[in-house]
Amino acid sequence: MKLPIYLDYSATTPVDERVAEKMCRCLTLDGTFGNPASRSHPFGWEAEKLVDEARAQVAGLVNADPREIVFTSGATESDNLAIKGAAHFYRKRGKHIVTVKTEHKAVLDTCRQLEREGFEVTYLDVEPNGLLDPEKFRGALREETVLASVMHVNNEIGVIQDIAALGEICREKKVVFHVDAAQSAGKVEIDLQALPVDLMSFSAHKIYGPKGIGALYVRRKPRVRLEAQMHGGGHERGMRSGTLATHQIVGMGEAFRIAGEEMAAENARILALRNRLWDGIRDMEEVYVNGDLEQRIAGNLNVSFNFVEGESLMMALKDMAVSSGSACTSASLEPSYVLRALGREDELAHSSIRFTLGRYTTEEEVDYVVAKLREQVQRLRDLSPLWDMYKAGIDLKSVQWAAH
Amino acid sequence: MAYSDKVIDHYENPRNVGQLDEKARNVGTGMVGAPACGDVMRLQIEVSEEGIIEDAKFKTYGCGSAIASSSLLTEWVKGKTLEEARQIKNTDIAEELALPPVKVHCSVLAEDAIKAAIEDYASKQEG
Numbered sequence: 001m002k003l004p005i006y007l008d009y010s011a012t013t014p015v016d017e018r019v020a021e022k023m024c025r026c027l028t029l030d031g032t033f034g035n036p037a038s039r040s041h042p043f044g045w046e047a048e049k050l051v052d053e054a055r056a057q058v059a060g061l062v063n064a065d066p067r068e069i070v071f072t073s074g075a076t077e078s079d080n081l082a083i084k085g086a087a088h089f090y091r092k093r094g095k096h097i098v099t100v101k102t103e104h105k106a107v108l109d110t111c112r113q114l115e116r117e118g119f120e121v122t123y124l125d126v127e128p129n130g131l132l133d134p135e136k137f138r139g140a141l142r143e144e145t146v147l148a149s150v151m152h153v154n155n156e157i158g159v160i161q162d163i164a165a166l167g168e169i170c171r172e173k174k175v176v177f178h179v180d181a182a183q184s185a186g187k188v189e190i191d192l193q194a195l196p197v198d199l200m201s202f203s204a205h206k207i208y209g210p211k212g213i214g215a216l217y218v219r220r221k222p223r224v225r226l227e228a229q230m231h232g233g234g235h236e237r238g239m240r241s242g243t244l245a246t247h248q249i250v251g252m253g254e255a256f257r258i259a260g261e262e263m264a265a266e267n268a269r270i271l272a273l274r275n276r277l278w279d280g281i282r283d284m285e286e287v288y289v290n291g292d293l294e295q296r297i298a299g300n301l302n303v304s305f306n307f308v309e310g311e312s313l314m315m316a317l318k319d320m321a322v323s324s325g326s327a328c329t330s331a332s333l334e335p336s337y338v339l340r341a342l343g344r345e346d347e348l349a350h351s352s353i354r355f356t357l358g359r360y361t362t363e364e365e366v367d368y369v370v371a372k373l374r375e376q377v378q379r380l381r382d383l384s385p386l387w388d389m390y391k392a393g394i395d396l397k398s399v400q401w402a403a404h
Numbered sequence: 405m406a407y408s409d410k411v412i413d414h415y416e417n418p419r420n421v422g423q424l425d426e427k428a429r430n431v432g433t434g435m436v437g438a439p440a441c442g443d444v445m446r447l448q449i450e451v452s453e454e455g456i457i458e459d460a461k462f463k464t465y466g467c468g469s470a471i472a473s474s475s476l477l478t479e480w481v482k483g484k485t486l487e488e489a490r491q492i493k494n495t496d497i498a499e500e501l502a503l504p505p506v507k508v509h510c511s512v513l514a515e516d517a518i519k520a521a522i523e524d525y526a527s528k529q530e531g
Contacts, residue, residue: 309442311467315407315415326442326467335442346440383421383471385446385463386439401438 005320005365009206009299009358010155010183016208016359019254023210026050026247036244037235047246054253058202061256062181062190064217070236071249074214075182076106078201079149081216081240082178083110085226086147086199087119090176094144097121098175100132100151101341107149107180128343129292130159137166141173148175152184152200156325156338156354157291158300160188167196176224182206182214186259187267187297192217198224204248208359209255213248216240270357271298273366277355278303280370284377286390290325290339290352299357304339304348307387308380313353316376320369325352347386347396407468408502414472419479422461424448432525434517443470443510447517449481449489451525457481457489462517469507473497473514486522 006014015023026032026047036051038044052066059066072078087097099111101123111121122140126132132150141148148170153160163179170177178199181190186207192200200217204210218224218239232241278301281287286306302325305313310326325336326349335349344352355369381387389396407415423446424431430451437444443466450459460478464471476497481489497503497511 307465309466309470312415312471315412315468346442350439350442383418383463384465385435385444386465388423388446388463396439401440401444402436 001362001364001368003319005369007355007357007361007365007369008321008323009361010158010354010356011323012205012211013208013358014360015205015210015251016255016258018258019209019251022254023247023251026250032246034246036246037233047244050246051244051249054249057253057257057260058215061185061260062192062200062202062217063194064192065220067237068192068217068220070216070218070239071244071252072214072216072240073212074205075104075180075201075203076214077240078203078214078216079104079106079178079180080110081226081229082199082201082218083107083147083149084114084229085239086176086178086224087114088227089225090146091119094142094146095119096142096145098124098137098140098145098148100124100126100149102126102130102154102156102338103149103151104155104180104182107151111149126341129295130154130157130290130338130342131292131295132161132166134162134165134169138169138173141169141175145173145175147178149178149180151180151182152190153181153188153297154291154338155183156336157302157342158183158297158356159291160184160295160297162295163197164195170198171196184297186256186263187299189263192219199226204252204255207255207259210248210251213245213252215252266359267298270359270361273357273361273363274298274301274355276363277301277357277366277370280366281373284374288348290342290344290348301355301357302352303355304344304352305377306348306351307384307390308351308377310351310353312380313351313376316380317353317369317372320372323354325354326350410476410501411469411472411503414475414501415468418462418471418475420459420461420475420482421463423463424450424459424461429528430525432521432523432528434520434522434524436516436520437466437470437513439465442466443513445470445474445513445517447474447477447514447521449518449521449525451486455485455487457484457486466510466513467507469501469503470510470513472501473503473510474517476500477514477518481518486525489518490522492518 034043034047036047055066182203290302310324339349462474494511494515
């Protein structure tokens with residue numbers, strides 16, 4: 001077993017070797033290095049052919065038409081293009097947008113920008129399990145609502161929103177529906193022929209493809225219109241100009257192809273590992289799972305170890321790569337806004353660790369993590385005055401703390 | 405973020421972890437911070453008749469830098485008079501542990517903790 005152990009697959013993934021190999025063939029003089037937009041020679045034609053294949057592979061994973069796929073630099077750009085592009089195009093219809101407090105910053109910050117431009121945005125609360133109540137969602141949609149944006153799978157807690165139900169409501173109310181699927185593609189079945197979703201953002205590097213490439217699905221029937229955010233040579237049907245990065249696109253295509261073929265078996269394997277991890281620690285005292293454990297992707301386990309501060313625990317877990325919702329791990333000194341949106345007390349948010357398992361996680365690694373966790377949580381609790389107080393039966397909420 | 409060797413040393417081998425009898429007349433207890441803010445320090449000192457700190461113990465809920473700051477402080481105050489201990493500045497702790505700017509508040513908390521412990525001891529002597 002190699003240390004450190006990588007358990008941060010929701011942050012990024014290593015590129016699958018099969019993907020890397022295909023990408024390398026699109027770079028050098030003896031490879032397909034041409035500009036896919038060059039119409040006058042075989043270098044361009046060959047590159048275009050590879051891009052077309054990749055576009056079909058990306059569309060194939062989510063059962064879309066290849067003409068509905070717009071390549072971008074990643075899910076952040078896709079979110080920007082979808083939200084700003086739709087809001088700007090449909091602004092005459094109304095200036096109200098609905099989204100959720102637990103969205104990724106790429107969505108939240110884009111909405112903030114639109115607020116500065118005069119749009120009004122409603123940020124919906126989620127239930128304590130992290131899921132959005134469709135009826136509350138329905139209640140937030142108004143006559144002048146033009147766009148709703150809800151993520152499919154949450155990056156911190158891994159919960160899966162019911163986008164089919166939310167999409168139906170949007171159809172009924174004639175609201176454009178955008179879904180950030182950066183964390184769900186390749187992990188959850190997505191069928192865009194069946195799902196009432198108008199715009200969907202994808203990322204390659206979350207599913208063993210390269211960083212720096214993503215895509216936006218833009219529905220053709222019924223047609224959804226966007227105002228371009230990047231102007232230039234009119235690539236990607238005028239929605240996103242810029243020379244297509246053949247090697248990146250080929251890598252994304254191959255990653256999506258592999259995901260489509262291996263998803264079912266991979267999910268079963270990863271779920272067994274995650275259950276092994278949870279079963280290894282769940283009998284410890286004061287350990288809480290954040291977010292719904294059933295409506296959740298296989299690879300995510302977000303746990304709070306009460307009375308232990310997250311960053312100090314991460315320090316103890318130095319031979320494994322995990323992430324924490326603790327304020328100390330962020331520049332802002334604020335604990336995770338996602339966990340706070342679940343109504344978790346700040347102390348539990350400070351005590352959270354996110355484990356995300358993936359393609360290369362092994363049983364041996366999980367067992368090592370379980371043993372390390374049990375030992376180090378106990379060590380840090382022995383160091384914690386809060387643990388002493390808890391053990392002495394003192395209700396921490398009854399103590400007058402001096403906030404600082 | 406990379407930690408200094410001294411922070412790692414105190415974090416991995418914290419000195420003077422434990423608890424003194426809070427009710428004893430010669431023990432002063434300082435508890436500072438808040439769970440909601442992500443750090444709580446409990447620092448205790450045992451003071452001799454002559455006003456010398458003979459023993460010090462701590463427990464800390466917080467990040468590695470908070471644990472290291474309080475551990476270091478217990479080492480420093482032992483053998484000092486109350487007056488000398490009162491002179492310890494957070495900047496001394498931050499410097500010794502090479503804390504980055506975002507972690508300076510951990511050293512501030514440690515300074516608050518020793519001040520609170522001395523205060524508590526002093527109030528017991530009056531009573």
